[in-house]
Structure formats: C-alpha cells, structure tokens
Amino acid sequence: MFLTIAIVTAALIERSFNLILGSDRGLFSSSSNLTVETAGQMSPNTAAAFLLLGVAMLLLSARRPKYLGVQVLSIGAFLVAFTEFLARTYNQAFFDNLGTLTGMLPNAAAGLMLLSAGILFANPDKGLMAVIASDRAGGVMARNLLPAALILPPAFGYFILLGEKLQFYRSELGISAFGVLNALIFAVLIWQNAKTLCTLDRKKYRAEMALVKTKSELESLVEKRTLQLQTENDRLQKQILESKATEQALHKNYNLLLTLVNNVAAALFVKDTDGRYTTINAAAASIIGKPFEEIIGRLDSELFPPEIASKIVETDREVMTGGKTKILEEELPIQGNLRTFLTTKSAYRDGKGNISGIVSISRDITDRKQAEVANRSLAAILEATPDFVGIWDVRGLGVYINKAGRKMLGLDEQEEISHRQIAEFAAARDTLAAAIATAATGGVWRGEMTFVSVSGQEIPVSQVIVSHSIGGEKPEYFSTIARDISDRQQAENALRLSEERYRSLAIATAQMVWTTDASGVPTEPQRDWMAYTGTSVGDFHDRWIAAVHPEDRDRTLQTWMQAVETKSLYEVEHRLRAADGSYRHFGCGQSRF
Structure with missing residues (x-):
C-alpha cells in the first residue's frame, strides 16, 4: 500500500x-523495446x-x-x-x-x-x-x-x-x-421515485396495521398466558401452602393473622376434636370473661355453666360427626346477662381430609333480636290501629298498607301492592303531588285529602305525610297516617244545618235572639235587636247594655255577669229602649249550649 x-x-x-x-x-524489465x-x-x-x-x-x-x-x-x-x-x-x-x-x-x-x-x-x-x-x-x-x-x-x-x-x-x-x-x-425518475415512496408508504401502513393487529393478538395471548400462569401460580401456591415447607412461613405470619383476628368484631373459637380450645380472639375471650391463658386448653365444661356447656358440646359433636356447617342461635352469659349470638360452626380438616377440630364464629345479635321484637310489636300496633298507615317509595309505588288501610281502599289483605301507584287512590292527584313535594322539602305535610277506594267510593281523611332519608338529603321513601273523617264531616254538616235552621227560626219568630261565647261576649248580631234598638253592629258587641233603661242597667248587668260566671240560667225583666227613644218592658232569659 x-x-x-x-x-x-x-x-x-x-x-x-x-x-x-x-x-x-x-x-x-530493462529489456523493454519501448x-x-x-x-x-x-x-x-x-x-x-x-x-x-x-x-x-x-x-x-x-x-x-x-x-x-x-x-x-x-x-x-x-x-x-x-x-x-x-x-x-x-x-x-x-x-x-x-x-x-x-x-x-x-x-x-x-x-x-x-x-x-x-x-x-x-x-x-x-x-x-x-x-x-x-x-x-x-x-x-x-x-x-x-x-x-x-x-x-x-x-x-x-x-x-x-x-x-x-x-x-x-x-x-x-x-x-x-x-x-x-x-x-429526471421528471420520470422523480415520478417513479414518488410512486416507489407511495408504495413503500402503503406497505409501511399495512405493516403498521399488521403490527397493531399482531400486537393486539400478542397482548391477548400474553393476557391469556398470564391468566394461565396466574392459575398455575395459584395452584402452585396452594400446593406450597399444603406442603411442609410452608409451616415456617405460616408460623411467621401467625402474629399478623392473630392481630387481624383479634380486631374482628365477631368472636372466633377454634377447638380440637376433644373439644379443647386451641385458638380464640379478643372478642371470644370477652364473651367467656377470662384471659387467653386461662381459656386455651380448657373444655366448655370448665368455662360455662353445665346447662350451657352441654348444649355447646352437643352441637359441636353434631358438626364434627356430620362434617357439615351449622348455623344456630345460642344464649351465652355475658357479665351475668344472657345474650343471644348467631353462631356458624364448621369442621376443619387436615391435609389428608380428616376432621381436625371445629371453628365457630359468633356474632352478638341481642340488639337485633330486640329490634325484631320491637318491629313485630310495632307491626302488630300498625295492623291493629283503625287508621290508614301506608309506605311508598320515591317512584310512588306501594310498599306497605296496614289492614285498616286495605279495608278503607277495598284491597284484599293478601293483594300485592308493589305495582300500584299511591296516586291511584287519590281523588285529587295534583293535591297529592303538592303534598308529597312539601313533605320532600319540609319533611312533613299535614292536611285533609280525599281517598278513592277500588269501588270508586270517596273517603275524606285527615292525613299526615312524612319523608324519610337514609344517610342523604334526598328522600328515599314516604310514610303516611290517614284517619277517616267521614263521620266528623257528617256531624259538622248536621251542626251547620242545625245552626241554619236555628237562625231561620230566630229570624222568623217575634222574639229577639242573640248568642254569646262562654265569657258572655256576643258572637254575632241579631237583626231584630238592632232594628228595634236602632244600634249599629259595633254598639251591639260593645255597648248592648246602653239600650237598657238606666234604672234597670245595674240589676240587668249584675244578673247577666252572675249567670256568666256561675254558668247558670239567666232570667230578668227590664225596660228596653226602642229606636224612637221610648221604653217598653221585656222579659229576658238564656239557654246554654
């Protein structure tokens, strides 16, 4: 190089x-011929x-x-x-x-x-x-x-x-x-290159879509595989828990488990096949009334009175013999008082499936039992009352109507009412809706309403509607108490008719009649009196004595007041001034109502 x-x-x-x-x-070479x-x-x-x-x-x-x-x-x-x-x-x-x-x-x-x-x-x-x-x-x-x-x-x-x-x-x-x-x-090359790039882009897009699909399938496969692995892991965990290798781990977690058990409100009892207590929690120790060390290893006969211990031993034997869970109510003495417990007893088994003892979980239901008794008493009272008592939800559907209410509406005692609207039994549905709205906002509504029975009979009632909410501001249901006031209205109508007849009779008679209250104050004017004496309405109420002759006023007034105070009959004679100023003799008397 x-x-x-x-x-x-x-x-x-x-x-x-x-x-x-x-x-x-x-x-x-040097021999070149060049x-x-x-x-x-x-x-x-x-x-x-x-x-x-x-x-x-x-x-x-x-x-x-x-x-x-x-x-x-x-x-x-x-x-x-x-x-x-x-x-x-x-x-x-x-x-x-x-x-x-x-x-x-x-x-x-x-x-x-x-x-x-x-x-x-x-x-x-x-x-x-x-x-x-x-x-x-x-x-x-x-x-x-x-x-x-x-x-x-x-x-x-x-x-x-x-x-x-x-x-x-x-x-x-x-x-x-x-x-x-x-x-x-170059134009052709550029076009060809653009075409190639477009083809590559399409291939890239298809590849991306395929990749997305493959990714989705892979994720699904991974999820499925993860679930399989989780299932397998659970199975392996169960095997590990059943093996001897987990005994040390269970022993390490015993204190944590014991802490959790002791903080559970329900009482936990664990006994062996001989009936001796092997494990209890704090609630169980509180029921027995002894510390832990004085309970572990003891029998029921050593902790409870003989009559109670015998019942506990009998039910424990039934559960361990049959191997089935049993739920029952037990009465146990707590600080000298018998309290009711809802107890669930189940046999527990060892790794080979043999029964190793019994586990009991008891929950104090004394308050609930008392509440049930109170509810039954209240239900008996509601069924015995002659008034209408009903409950419906916020949709207006019936929940409960007592016996008197069903009779008032013409309903059979066994008829289902959960599909019936309360508005079906109201003569004026607008009035009922307004009353319910008032109760929903103010908590209660009082007034009079008219019910309509199944047969179409109208029943006037005096009614109270109350809204109820559980842990919130919006009402969740409504209750009502209604009393049939048909007899009262008939009496009021009869009294009104009697009064009208009395007024008509008083007007038609030649005598002058007026009425007062219990204190002696006139309640309403009498036309003949005012026409004869020439007094006004105000004078009749406040100065009726002025129409009596001056020489007879004290005696008349004294007799009148004495009759008012003693509620006795009033009879007196006096002179009464006419509208023209002349006096004429009259005999006066009273009747009591």
Missing part, C-alpha cells in the same frame, strides 16, 4: 514538473486516482477507520476515472492533448471505478453510504436515482454528440435536446 502511494506520488511529480525520473520503470521516452508511463489522472484510492485504503486499514474520509477519497477517485471514461467514450480524451503524455485507457478507468465502488461498499452502514444502504425512504430514493443519474445523462450526451458529428443538427439544437432529455428523464 505504501509502495503504491510512493509510486503514484512520484509519477505525479514527474508529470507536474515535466521530469523523467523513471519512478515506474522498476515495474518493467523507444518513446514517456511511452507506457502512468498518466496524471491515473496517478491521481491511484493516490486517492491508496490513501483511502490506508485509512480504511487503520484501527479506527475514518469512514467519511475514506468514502470522500473514493468518490474523488471515482469521479476522476468516470470523467476519463466518458472522455474516452466521446473520443475526446483530455490528457491526449498534453504533449507526449498518455491518457487513461477505458479499461483502466472502468477498473478504477469498480475499485472505488468496492471501497465505498466495504462498509455500507458507515459514513455517506449509510444513507444509500438504509432501508428507509431516503435510502430507497437514493438507490432509485443514483444509477439513472450516473448512466442516463452520459448516454444521452453520447448520442447527442454522435448526432452533431453526423451533422444531423447543429450544436445549439443538440444542447437544447440534451437539456430537454435531462429534464424529462
């Missing part, structure tokens, strides 16, 4: 300074190309090659050889005109071009060649354009030059044709 560089450098010096040093004659002094000597462009390629190969053989420099030198050598190759092709060798110097032959130029290309492609993934060798769009475009750019323009130039030599056209026309052909060919 160094020898090549030295020879071509000497050759360049000889050619540059027109010297004949014989630097390259050492490569030939007579021309410079015949067979290396041309300057050949020497330059060899020098560039030699330096490039020297750099390429370095420990850390400079790939960019190597490729730049190779490209330079390629251009020198390519230029001479084209010149020889066009019969216009450049160095043929430099005195006696010889030019580069076409075969030498082709060899140097191939050598340059070999050096360039020696490391296609480095330097400038990384772009051309790339699988990306830039590499594809470069590989599509470079061959056409290196081959087609020189070919067109050759044919244009041949046409000029054959005098088919002048040089101006040839240059124009050359430019048009170059523009056309």
Whole structure:
C-alpha cells in the first residue's frame, strides 16, 4: 500500500514538473523495446486516482477507520476515472492533448471505478453510504436515482454528440435536446421515485396495521398466558401452602393473622376434636370473661355453666360427626346477662381430609333480636290501629298498607301492592303531588285529602305525610297516617244545618235572639235587636247594655255577669229602649249550649 502511494506520488511529480525520473520503470524489465521516452508511463489522472484510492485504503486499514474520509477519497477517485471514461467514450480524451503524455485507457478507468465502488461498499452502514444502504425512504430514493443519474445523462450526451458529428443538427439544437432529455428523464425518475415512496408508504401502513393487529393478538395471548400462569401460580401456591415447607412461613405470619383476628368484631373459637380450645380472639375471650391463658386448653365444661356447656358440646359433636356447617342461635352469659349470638360452626380438616377440630364464629345479635321484637310489636300496633298507615317509595309505588288501610281502599289483605301507584287512590292527584313535594322539602305535610277506594267510593281523611332519608338529603321513601273523617264531616254538616235552621227560626219568630261565647261576649248580631234598638253592629258587641233603661242597667248587668260566671240560667225583666227613644218592658232569659 505504501509502495503504491510512493509510486503514484512520484509519477505525479514527474508529470507536474515535466521530469523523467523513471519512478515506474522498476515495474518493467530493462529489456523493454519501448523507444518513446514517456511511452507506457502512468498518466496524471491515473496517478491521481491511484493516490486517492491508496490513501483511502490506508485509512480504511487503520484501527479506527475514518469512514467519511475514506468514502470522500473514493468518490474523488471515482469521479476522476468516470470523467476519463466518458472522455474516452466521446473520443475526446483530455490528457491526449498534453504533449507526449498518455491518457487513461477505458479499461483502466472502468477498473478504477469498480475499485472505488468496492471501497465505498466495504462498509455500507458507515459514513455517506449509510444513507444509500438504509432501508428507509431516503435510502430507497437514493438507490432509485443514483444509477439513472450516473448512466442516463452520459448516454444521452453520447448520442447527442454522435448526432452533431453526423451533422444531423447543429450544436445549439443538440444542447437544447440534451437539456430537454435531462429534464424529462429526471421528471420520470422523480415520478417513479414518488410512486416507489407511495408504495413503500402503503406497505409501511399495512405493516403498521399488521403490527397493531399482531400486537393486539400478542397482548391477548400474553393476557391469556398470564391468566394461565396466574392459575398455575395459584395452584402452585396452594400446593406450597399444603406442603411442609410452608409451616415456617405460616408460623411467621401467625402474629399478623392473630392481630387481624383479634380486631374482628365477631368472636372466633377454634377447638380440637376433644373439644379443647386451641385458638380464640379478643372478642371470644370477652364473651367467656377470662384471659387467653386461662381459656386455651380448657373444655366448655370448665368455662360455662353445665346447662350451657352441654348444649355447646352437643352441637359441636353434631358438626364434627356430620362434617357439615351449622348455623344456630345460642344464649351465652355475658357479665351475668344472657345474650343471644348467631353462631356458624364448621369442621376443619387436615391435609389428608380428616376432621381436625371445629371453628365457630359468633356474632352478638341481642340488639337485633330486640329490634325484631320491637318491629313485630310495632307491626302488630300498625295492623291493629283503625287508621290508614301506608309506605311508598320515591317512584310512588306501594310498599306497605296496614289492614285498616286495605279495608278503607277495598284491597284484599293478601293483594300485592308493589305495582300500584299511591296516586291511584287519590281523588285529587295534583293535591297529592303538592303534598308529597312539601313533605320532600319540609319533611312533613299535614292536611285533609280525599281517598278513592277500588269501588270508586270517596273517603275524606285527615292525613299526615312524612319523608324519610337514609344517610342523604334526598328522600328515599314516604310514610303516611290517614284517619277517616267521614263521620266528623257528617256531624259538622248536621251542626251547620242545625245552626241554619236555628237562625231561620230566630229570624222568623217575634222574639229577639242573640248568642254569646262562654265569657258572655256576643258572637254575632241579631237583626231584630238592632232594628228595634236602632244600634249599629259595633254598639251591639260593645255597648248592648246602653239600650237598657238606666234604672234597670245595674240589676240587668249584675244578673247577666252572675249567670256568666256561675254558668247558670239567666232570667230578668227590664225596660228596653226602642229606636224612637221610648221604653217598653221585656222579659229576658238564656239557654246554654
């Protein structure tokens, strides 16, 4: 390599300074028959190309090659050889005109071009060649354009030059044709390149879609496989828990488990097959009323009264004999008081499936039982009350109607009401809706309503509607209590009719009649009285005594007040002034209501 560089450098010096040093004659025998002094000597462009390629190969053989420099030198050598190759092709060798110097032959130029290309492609993934060798769009475009750019323009130039030599056209026309052909060919190349890029883009898109699909399938497969692995892992974990190797781990976690168990509100009892306590939690110790160390290893007969212990032992024996879970209610003494517990007892087994003892979980339900008794009592009261009692949800659907309410509405005692709207039994649905809205916002509504039974009978009621919410502001259901006021309304109507008859009778009679309240104050004027005495309504209420003769006023007033105070009959005679000022004698009396 160094020898090549030295020879071509000497050759360049000889050619540059027109010297004949014989630097390259050492490569030939002395018996050469060449007579021309410079015949067979290396041309300057050949020497330059060899020098560039030699330096490039020297750099390429370095420990850390400079790939960019190597490729730049190779490209330079390629251009020198390519230029001479084209010149020889066009019969216009450049160095043929430099005195006696010889030019580069076409075969030498082709060899140097191939050598340059070999050096360039020696490391296609480095330097400038990384772009051309790339699988990306830039590499594809470069590989599509470079061959056409290196081959087609020189070919067109050759044919244009041949046409000029054959005098088919002048040089101006040839240059124009050359430019048009170059523009056309590059337009075609650009179109072809765009088409190729579009094809690549479509392939890329399809590949991306395929990749997405494959990714989805892979994720699904991974998820499925993960689930399988999880299932297998669970199975392995179960095997590990059943093996002897887990005993130490279980022992380490015993304290944690015991802490969790002790913080559970329900009482936990664990006994062996002999009925001795092996494990309990804090709630269980609280029920028994003894510390842990005094309970572990003991029997029920040692901790409870005989009658209670015998029942516990009997149920434990049934569970361990049958191997089935049993749920029952037990009464246990707690601080001297019997409390009710809901107990679940189950037999536990060892790794071979043999029953090793019994586990009992008890929850104090005394308050719940008492609440159930209270609820049953309340239900009995609701069923016994003669008033209508009902409950419906926020949708207006019936939840509960007591016996008296069903009778009032004409419903059978066993009829399902969950599909019935409460509005079906209201004569005025707008009034009911307004009442419910008031109860929803204010909590309660009181008033009178009219129910309509199944048969169409209207029933006037005095009603109270209450809204109920559980842990929130919005009501979740409504309750109501309604009392049939038909008898009261009939009595009020009868009383109203009686009063009207009384007024009519008072007006028709020749006597003057008026009424007062229990304190003796007149409640309403009597027309005959005011017409006879010539008093106004205000005088009748406040100064009726002024119409009595002055000499009879004290006696009349005293008798009147005494009758009011003692609630006795009032009878008096006095003189009463007429509208014309004259006085006439009247006998007065009273009746009590």
